[in-house]
Amino acid sequence: MSRPPKTNVNRRTRNDHHESFLRHKNFLWLKRAAGLSLIAILGYALIDVRPHPNGGSAYGYTLGILCTGLIIWLMLLGLRKRAMTPGAWSLKAWVSAHVYLGLSLIVLATLHTGFQFGWNVHTLAYVLMMIVIITGIYGVIVYVRLPTALGANRGEVTQKLMVEELVGLDRQLSILARPLTSDLAAIVLVSVDPKNIAGGVWRRMTNQHPNCKTRAALDQLARAVPSATDAPILAEIQTLLDRKASVLKMVRTHIQIRSLLVAWLYIHVPATFGLLAALTAHVVSVFFYW
Amino acid sequence: MSIVFHQTTQRTGGSDIVRTRIFETGTITIGRGSDCDIQLTDLTTSLRHAAIDQVGPGEIRIVALGPQGFEINGRLVHQVVINAQTPSRISFGTQVVTVSAAEDPADVSLAQVIGQSSQGAESQLDETTLFSPGAGIFGKRAMAWTLAISVLLACLIVPIVALTLHAHSRAATNKPVQFDRQWSTGPLSQAHAFLDKDCTSCHQKAFVPVQDETCLGCHNLNQDKVSLAGSLRQSKGLGSPFAPNLIKQHASHDRWLAAMPPRHWLGASLSDKMNRALNHAPDGCASCHREHVNAETGPNKPADKSTPRRAVPALVQTISCADCHANLKTRLTDTRLVDTPSWAKHPQFRPFIATQDGGKLELKRVALSADMRDNSGLIFSHQLHMMPLGGVTRMAQVLGRQKGYGAALTCKSCHEATGIAQDMRPIDMQRDCGACHALNYTTPNGTISSLPHGDPAKAVALLNGRPDRPSNIVSRLGAWLRHRPGAEDKLSSAASTPPIEVPGPGSTGTRLAFGKGGLCVDCHRSNQGIGLEPIHVSNRTLIWGAFNHNIKAHSQNPNGQANCASCHKATLSDNASDVLTPSIKVCANCHGKTKAHQPQAASGDCETCHGFHTTGTLRQSPVPIHLIDHPPGPKA
Numbered sequence: 001m002s003r004p005p006k007t008n009v010n011r012r013t014r015n016d017h018h019e020s021f022l023r024h025k026n027f028l029w030l031k032r033a034a035g036l037s038l039i040a041i042l043g044y045a046l047i048d049v050r051p052h053p054n055g056g057s058a059y060g061y062t063l064g065i066l067c068t069g070l071i072i073w074l075m076l077l078g079l080r081k082r083a084m085t086p087g088a089w090s091l092k093a094w095v096s097a098h099v100y101l102g103l104s105l106i107v108l109a110t111l112h113t114g115f116q117f118g119w120n121v122h123t124l125a126y127v128l129m130m131i132v133i134i135t136g137i138y139g140v141i142v143y144v145r146l147p148t149a150l151g152a153n154r155g156e157v158t159q160k161l162m163v164e165e166l167v168g169l170d171r172q173l174s175i176l177a178r179p180l181t182s183d184l185a186a187i188v189l190v191s192v193d194p195k196n197i198a199g200g201v202w203r204r205m206t207n208q209h210p211n212c213k214t215r216a217a218l219d220q221l222a223r224a225v226p227s228a229t230d231a232p233i234l235a236e237i238q239t240l241l242d243r244k245a246s247v248l249k250m251v252r253t254h255i256q257i258r259s260l261l262v263a264w265l266y267i268h269v270p271a272t273f274g275l276l277a278a279l280t281a282h283v284v285s286v287f288f289y290w
Numbered sequence: 291m292s293i294v295f296h297q298t299t300q301r302t303g304g305s306d307i308v309r310t311r312i313f314e315t316g317t318i319t320i321g322r323g324s325d326c327d328i329q330l331t332d333l334t335t336s337l338r339h340a341a342i343d344q345v346g347p348g349e350i351r352i353v354a355l356g357p358q359g360f361e362i363n364g365r366l367v368h369q370v371v372i373n374a375q376t377p378s379r380i381s382f383g384t385q386v387v388t389v390s391a392a393e394d395p396a397d398v399s400l401a402q403v404i405g406q407s408s409q410g411a412e413s414q415l416d417e418t419t420l421f422s423p424g425a426g427i428f429g430k431r432a433m434a435w436t437l438a439i440s441v442l443l444a445c446l447i448v449p450i451v452a453l454t455l456h457a458h459s460r461a462a463t464n465k466p467v468q469f470d471r472q473w474s475t476g477p478l479s480q481a482h483a484f485l486d487k488d489c490t491s492c493h494q495k496a497f498v499p500v501q502d503e504t505c506l507g508c509h510n511l512n513q514d515k516v517s518l519a520g521s522l523r524q525s526k527g528l529g530s531p532f533a534p535n536l537i538k539q540h541a542s543h544d545r546w547l548a549a550m551p552p553r554h555w556l557g558a559s560l561s562d563k564m565n566r567a568l569n570h571a572p573d574g575c576a577s578c579h580r581e582h583v584n585a586e587t588g589p590n591k592p593a594d595k596s597t598p599r600r601a602v603p604a605l606v607q608t609i610s611c612a613d614c615h616a617n618l619k620t621r622l623t624d625t626r627l628v629d630t631p632s633w634a635k636h637p638q639f640r641p642f643i644a645t646q647d648g649g650k651l652e653l654k655r656v657a658l659s660a661d662m663r664d665n666s667g668l669i670f671s672h673q674l675h676m677m678p679l680g681g682v683t684r685m686a687q688v689l690g691r692q693k694g695y696g697a698a699l700t701c702k703s704c705h706e707a708t709g710i711a712q713d714m715r716p717i718d719m720q721r722d723c724g725a726c727h728a729l730n731y732t733t734p735n736g737t738i739s740s741l742p743h744g745d746p747a748k749a750v751a752l753l754n755g756r757p758d759r760p761s762n763i764v765s766r767l768g769a770w771l772r773h774r775p776g777a778e779d780k781l782s783s784a785a786s787t788p789p790i791e792v793p794g795p796g797s798t799g800t801r802l803a804f805g806k807g808g809l810c811v812d813c814h815r816s817n818q819g820i821g822l823e824p825i826h827v828s829n830r831t832l833i834w835g836a837f838n839h840n841i842k843a844h845s846q847n848p849n850g851q852a853n854c855a856s857c858h859k860a861t862l863s864d865n866a867s868d869v870l871t872p873s874i875k876v877c878a879n880c881h882g883k884t885k886a887h888q889p890q891a892a893s894g895d896c897e898t899c900h901g902f903h904t905t906g907t908l909r910q911s912p913v914p915i916h917l918i919d920h921p922p923g924p925k926a
Contacts (some may be wrong), residue, residue: 047557051583051604056475058561061568116584121445121472128441137897139302177333178322182358185322189333198420252422258421270433277438281445285473288450290500290569 022144024096029044033100035109040066044111053114055122063112064283067105071279074102075272102136105129121285124184125278128271135268143263150257153250162251166197169244176237180230188237191217197248198255199250205263207256216247291747292391293318293344296401298546318342320382321355328402332383339382339865347396348374350389374398445472453490456492478584479600483531491528498569505575537903546573548621549614559748572608579603607670611896633882641871642833644826648732655833658874661819667815667823672860675699685726693725701854707839714839719743727812733802743805746822753800831871834900843880843890 022030040063046113049057055064077098081091109129117123155160170192178187196213198204210216216243293313300306313327322326328340336356345351354360354368361381362370363544373395373739377853378389385402394401449469478486485491492500493906508525518536525534540546550572551763553559562572571577585606589806592833613622616631640655643664656662673684678698686695686703695703704722720743729741731753741749803809806816815823839845847853855861882894894897 050606050655051580051586054475054583061564116583117478118474118476119472120474122475124445124472126442140571159417159421163420173332174333177329179324179337182336182356185333192333255421266433268432269430270437273434274437274441277441278445281441284446285449285470286475286497289470289489290472290498 003043005061006206006281016274020094020100020144022140024092027098030096033104033252037104040108040111049114052116054113054116055112057280060112060114063108067109067284068081068107068279070101071275074098075094075276082277086158097141102133106133110265121278121281125275125282128275128278129144131271132275135271139264139268142264146257146261152253153253157250162247162254162269166244166251167248173237173240176233176251180233184226184234187217187220190220193239204255204259208225212248214241214248217241218245291344291396292349293350294397294399295340298401298403300403310787320387330382331387332336335385343397343595345371348391348398350374350398449473459557463624474582476584477599478581479603482581482601484531488528496651500576500753502575509537511538541900544575545622549618565756577608578606580606597840633896634876637831639871641831642828643831643867643869649824653828658869658871663871664869666827666866667825669813669815670866671864673862673864676861679777689725695725697921700852701860702852707845729809744783749803750800755801836901837899843892848890
C-alpha cells in the first residue's frame with residue numbers, strides 16, 4: 001500500500017518578484033497621500049479665510065492638527081522599524097506610507113502657513129520640517145539607486161574579507177620590510193597606517209584621497225635605490241603595494257556608497273528631533289500668546 | 291649572574307605561549323634584524339637598535355646602537371644603567387620590554403609580551419569603525435538630543451522663564467532682550483507698533499485669548515471723563531504716540547449674539563464650533579480686527595520693505611450687516627429697528643423732527659411722508675426768499691455784491707458746508723438774515739440800537755430801559771450742531787427751548803417786538819400773548835445716517851454747478867414746517883446703481899452711510915478724535 005506523497009503545507013514559498021517600498025501595493029500610499037493633498041488644496045481654494053489664509057483660522061487649525069499628528073506618526077517609524085512584522089502593516093507598508101505621507105506634509109504644512117513666513121519660531125519649525133523632508137527625498141533616491149552600485153563594486157567580497165585582505169597585506173608588508181634599512185622600512189611603514197584607509201566624513205563621501213599613503217609609498221619605492229640584498233625584497237613589496245592599492249580602491253568605493261546611503265540620516269534624524277522641539281515651541285507659544 | 295628573557299606570545303583563544311631564554315654572558319642585542327638576540331617587529335625600530343650588558347649583580351646597562359634612542363619609564367634616553375630591584379619599562383618604538391628582578395638577586399629578568407597591540411599597526415583595523423559612515427562625526431542620537439534641547443531652551447523655556455521673572459513689571463525698559471519676540475506671528479500694524487516691545491500689554495494672560503476689556507482699556511468711548519483720562523494715560527504709558535481711536539460697541543454683547551443668525555451649512559457650522567471650542571468669541575474685538583497680519587502685497591499694493599506694516603489692524607468682516615438686519619425681528623423681537631435685508635429694501639428715511647402727535651410736541655423720528663410737519667416754532671418761506679423776481683431778490687440786488695448779495699438768493703447764501711465731517715454750518719440769524727431782518731430800534735434818546743438775538747431776557751431789559759441785565763449768552767457754535775443762536779451746543783438744549791415769556795405787561799417797545807405783528811414774530815411763532823413759541827430744531831434730521839454734503843457728487847452736478855435742488859425742493863416750500871429731507875429714492879438714483887446705468891453710480895454698501903461702531907457718522911471720520919455725543923436714539 002503506497003502512501004500519498006507527503007506535502008509540506010508549512011513550507012514557505014519565496015516570492016521572487018521583489019516589490020520596492022515605493023511600489024508597495026500598486027502605489028497605494030502614493031494615491032492616498034496625493035488624495036489627502038488634493039483635498040487640502042481644494043479646501044484651501046474654496047474656504048475664504050480673511051485677511052489672509054493662516055494657521056489661526058478654523059481651516060488652519062485643522063491643517064495644523066493634521067500636520068502635527070502626521071509628524072508624530074512619521075517619527076514612530078524609528079520605533080516601528082525595530083519590530084519587524086509581516087502583513088498589511090508590514091514594515092514595507094509602513095515605510096511606503098512614511099515616504100508618501102511625509103511628502104504630503106510639504107503641501108499640508110505649507111497650506112497651514114498660508115504662505116506667510118518670518119524670522120520666528122513658527123517658520124523655524126517649518127524650515128526644520130522641510131530639511132527633514134528634503135533629506136528624506138535624498139534618502140529615498142539613494143535607497144533606490146545605490147544598492148546596485150554597492151553590489152557591482154564589491155561583487156562577492158564581504159566587508160570582513162576586505163578587512164582581512166588589508167590586514168593580511170599589511171602584515172606581509174611588515175614582515176617583508178623587517179630586514180630593510182630604516183630608510184626603506186619607513187616607506188612600508190607609511191603605507192600600513194590604518195587611519196589612512198577611509199579618512200573623515202568628507203573623504204568617505206567624495207572618495208577623494210589625494211594623500212593616499214599607499215600611493216605615496218609606491219612613488220617612494222619607484223625612486224628608491226636599494227642595495228643588491230634589498231632589491232628582491234623591494235620588488236615583492238611593490239607587488240604587495242600594487243595589490244593593496246587595488247583593494248583600497250574597492251574598499252574606499254564601498255565606504256563611499258555606504259556613506260552616501262546613510263549620511264542623510266545624520267541630518268534627517270537630528271532635524272526630526274529639532275522639528276519636534278520647534279513644533280512644541282510653535283504650538284505652546286501660539287496658545288501662550290493666544 | 292645572567293639575564294633571563296621571557297617572551298610571551300598572546301593568542302586570541304587564551305593559553306599564551308611563553309618562551310624563556312637565559313643569556314649567561316656577553317652583550318645581548320635588541321632590534322629588527324634577524325641576527326638580534328631579542329627581535330622587534332616594529333618597523334620604526336632600527337635593525338640593531340640597542341645593546342644590553344650586565345654590569346653588576348642585578349644591574350644592566352642599555353646603550354642605543356644608532357641615532358634612535360629608547361624610552362625608560364616614558365623618558366627618552368640613549369644610554370641607561372638599571373637596577374632590576376626597581377622594575378622598569380623600556381619602550382623600543384611601540385614594543386615594550388619590562389625589566390625586573392629575577393629569582394636570583396644577581397640575575398636580571400627581561401620580559402616581552404607580543405600581543406594584539408604589538409602585532410603591528412595593521413592589526414588595529416576594525417571592521418565596524420572602518421565601514422561605519424558616522425565615523426568621525428557626532429552620533430545621530432547625540433546630535434538629535436543637542437538640537438532638540440537647544441531649540442526647546444532657546445524657543446520655549448528661556449522666553450517663558452524671562453516672562454515669569456518680568457511678570458511683576460510690564461515696563462519695556464526692564465526687558466533688555468525680548469526673548470518672546472520670536473513668538474510673534476507677524477508685524478503689528480502701525481497703529482499698534484508701539485506695543486511691539488511688550489507682548490503682555492495685549493496678551494495679558496497665558497493661554498487666554500486677547501480679551502475685549504484689554505482693547506477697550508484704551509478704545510472705549512462709553513466712559514466718563516475721569517476714566518477717559520485714565521485710558522489716555524494708559525495708552526500714553528504704553529508708549530502710544532497718539533490718542534486712541536475711541537469707539538462705541540455696536541450693541542450690547544448679549545443682544546449682538548442673539549441677533550446673529552446661526553450658520554447652518556456644514557463648513558461654517560464646523561468653523562463656528564471650532565472657534566468656540568478654541569475660545570474665539572464671534573463677537574470679540576479680535577474676531578474682526580486682526581493684528582500680526584503682514585502688509586498687503588501685490589501689483590497694486592507694493593509692500594514698503596522698510597515698514598512692512600499695515601496702517602491699522604486688518605479688518606475682517608465675519609458677518610455682513612444684512613445677515614443680522616434682514617430678519618432682525620425674528621431673533622430680537624423687542625427691537626424697534628426696521629428689518630433691512632438690502633439697500634434696495636432700505637426703509638424710507640425717518641427724519642428727526644418736532645412733531646405734534648396727539649397734542650404733545652416732541653422731537654422724534656417720523657417716517658417721511660408728504661403731509662408730515664416739522665413744528666420748529668419758526669416762520670420761514672424758502673420759496674419767498676428764493677423767488678427770482680420777488681421782493682427778496684430786489685433787496686439782495688439793492689444790498690449789492692459788496693455785502694455778499696447782488697442777485698437772487700441761492701442755497702449757499704445761507705447754508706454753507708463747514709468742511710468738517712458731513713454737516714452744514716448752522717444758520718446764524720445775525721449773519722445770514724441780519725442784512726435785511728435788522729433788529730434795530732430807536733432808543734428814547736433818539737439813537738439807534740440793535741436788539742441782541744438769542745437772548746430775549748436781555749432784549750426785554752433793553753426795551754424796558756434796563757441795559758444792565760446780566761447776559762448769559764454763550765456763543766459756541768459746534769461744528770456738528772445746528773441750534774438756536776446763543777444756546778449751549780447740546781442737542782437737548784438746542785433742539786428744544788422753553789417758551790419765551792415777557793414778564794409783566796411789558797413796555798410798548800416790548801409789545802412792538804414780541805407782540806402780534808412785532809419784529810420777532812416775522813420769523814418766530816407768537817404764543818398768542820406777548821411771547822414766542824419755543825424753538826424745536828434738531829441738529830441733524832438723519833441722525834443714524836451720515837450723509838456728507840462735502841462730497842462733490844452730493845453738492846454739484848456733473849457740470850460743477852451746485853445742485854441742492856436735486857434733493858431739496860426748497861423753491862417750492864413756502865412754510866418752515868415743510869420737511870425738505872429728500873426721499874431715499876433720490877439717493878437710490880446713484881447708490882446701488884452700476885456705471886452702465888448711471889455715470890455717477892456709487893456704492894450701496896451699508897457702511898457708506900452707517901459706521902459700525904459709530905452709527906450716524908462715517909466709518910472713518912476726518913475728525914481726529916471722536917468725542918461725539920450723539921442724540922438719544924431708538925433702542926437697537
